[in-house]
Amino acid sequence: MLDTLKKVVTVEGISASDVPSFVVNSKQPLILKGFINQWPIVKKGHESEDALKDYLLKYANNLALTVGHGSPDINGRIFYNDEFTALNCKAYKMSLTELFKHIAQSKGNEKPPLYYMGTTSVDNYFSSLRNENDIHIEGKSPTMNFWMGNQSTIPAHYDVPHNIACNVYGKRRFTLFPPDQLENLYIGPLDFTPAGQSISLVDITKPDFKKYPKFQDALQHAQVAELEAGDALFLPSMWWHHVEGLSHLNLLATFWWSATDYATDESGNALLYAVMALRHLPEEKKRMWLNLFNHYIFDAQPLDHIPEHAKGMLNPQSETTLRNFKDYLIKRLRY
Template identity: 45%
Template sequence: MGQPFIETAGLPSTDEVEGVNPGNVLASVVGVTRPLILRGYCGHFPSVRAGRESPRAMADYLLDHYGGRPVNGCYGDASTGGRVFYSEDLSGFNFQTHRVDLRALLEDILASADTAAMPMRYMPSSEVSHWFPAFADANDAGVGEVSPIGSLWLGNRVRVAAHYDFPNNLACNIAGRRRFTLLPPEEIANLYPGPLEFAPGGQEVSLVDFHNPDFERFPRFREALAHAQLAELEPGDALFLPGMWWHHVESLDTLNVLYTHWWRDSEAFMGRPTNALFHAILGLRNLPEHQRKAWKALFDYYIFDAGDGAAEHIEPDARGILQQPLSVEAAMRLRAKLQNDLKR
C-alpha cells in the first residue's frame, strides 16, 4: 500500500501515555476528550503473541476461537488499491460481501500476500460474543465494567475512509501495523461527508481519498489537515478514541487484526443520537431560514447550552422531560410519544 499522498511525517503525533494497563484503563480515560495511544497495552494478550509469530499463527489462533458461524467476507479487486469505498456514481460499493466460512477468508488473505496486485479482502467488525465466543476471556482488555461491545476486524492491506463512531472506542491492535489519521469532530465541513443513509460501513464517510486528495474538488480538506494528527500502532499497542472523532484507518501488513471495545457515556435507554439528527432533517431542513434560526435557538437553549439552566426556574416536580438527568420512566414516555407522532 505504501505511504499515502499526504505527507504523514508532517502531521503531529497523537499523545501517548505510559503506565496504563487493563487494571487502570477506565480511570485513565474517563472524561478524556482527545485520542490517546497506549503503548504496549495489550502486548501480553495471547492473540498478540500469535500475531507476532506469523500471519499463519495468527490465522490459526483465530480459527481456534472461531465459533463456526459464517462471517461477512468483503471482496474487492486490486484496482481498489485497498480502499473501502463507493462505486464511481455512489450507487453501490467497490466491493462485494458474501457469507463465508472464516477459514476460507483467511486462506484467501494469506494466499494473496505475495501477489503483485493484492485484492481487497476483509471481515468488517464482528461481535466476538457471536463469532468468537472464547476470545474475550482469553484477551481481557479490562473494560468489562462499562459493558462494551467487543468486535474483531481483520483483513489484508485495507484502508477505511475517514468516518466517526458515536461510542468511545478502546482499539487493541492485535496483529499488523496500523495507521490512524485522526481529526476532531469540528472538522466535518472540511471532510466532505458522503450520503448519511448509505455508506460502506453503515456510517457516513469522507469522500476525500486520503492517498490522493483532489484539492480542486475538496479545497477545504487542506484546512482539515491543519488539525489532523497521526497514530501509528504496532502489534500490542492500543488507541483510546473518544466518540465522534473522525478516523481514517490503514492496515499495513499481510494479516491485520483489530479488537475494538465500544461503549457510550450515556444510558442505552436514551437512544441513538443519529435518530435525533434524522428526525431534525425530516422536521427542520425544509423550513425557511428565519424559522431554522429560531429552532436553532431552541436547540441551543434546551440541548446544547442547557446545563441546569433551562429548567431551574420550574419547580422540580413540574419539570417533566426537562429533569436532569432524564429518568428511565420519562425517557420511555418520550420514546412512546415520538413513536406515536411519527405514525401520523
C-alpha cells in the same frame, strides 16, 4: 504527505487490566504502547500467523461472517463507484476458514483484492475468547468487536462512542481529525454509507486539493497514529478517523462505550431526523427552531417552573426512560 503530520502522543506502561481515568477522560487521542501485549491472542500472533489463526478458529462459533470483497483496482479503499449509485465492493457470507484462505491466496500480490470483515461482535462470533482477552475500565462495560482483513483503507468517519482500538495483529495507521474539522473534510451522504456512518470523500493518501481545497486546512489539525501488534489507540467520541490496514493480514479489536450512563446513545439518530425534518424549512422557521433547540438542549436551563414529577423527558434519562420514549416516538411516526 502523512509522514509530515503531527504524531499522536504516546503513553507507556498502561495495562489493559486497569485503564486509568486520565486515559478515559482525555480530550485528545492517545497511543497506548504495548497495551495488550499480555493478551494470549497477541502472544499467538508474535509466535506465528498460523498460531494466531488456530487460536481464532478454536473460539469461532462457526457462524457465517459478513466480509466485504472488492476487486484489485480499488486498492483496498472501501468507497463508492464513480456514479455514486453503489459501493465499490460487495458483501458476502463466508466462514472464518474461507476468509483466511482468501487472504492467504492474495499474499504477495502487488494489488490484492480486498477482503474485509467489518464490525463483528466477539461475544456472538467468538464465544469465551473475551475471557482471556479483555480490558477493564472502572464503571464501564464496553462492547468488543473484531475487524479483520488484508490491506484496506476506511475513509475518515466518526463514531459516537468512545473507543480503545487494540491492534492485535499486523500494522495499522490512523489519521485523525478533531470534530471541529467537519466542514473541511467534505463528508458524503448521510443515508447512503458503507457501514452506517458518513465518510469523507477525500482520498487522504492522494488528496485532490482543486476539488477539495479546504482539506488543506484539515491537514493542519490532523494527527497520525501508527500501531504495531500489541499497541492500542484511545479515540475520543466523534473524532474523525481514517484507518489503513497495512499488512497482508490485520486484526483489530475495538472497545466502545457510551458517554452516557447507559449503553444506547441516540444522538446520531437525532441528527438524521433533524436533518429530514428541519433542513429544508424557510430560514425564518429555522431560526424559530434554533431558538427552541437552544432553550431545551444546547443552552438548557433547569426549568424549575415545572414540577419535578411532571418534567418527563426533560428529567435526566436512564435506559428505561429512553426505551419508553422510543416506543412513544414510534407510535407518533406511524401517522
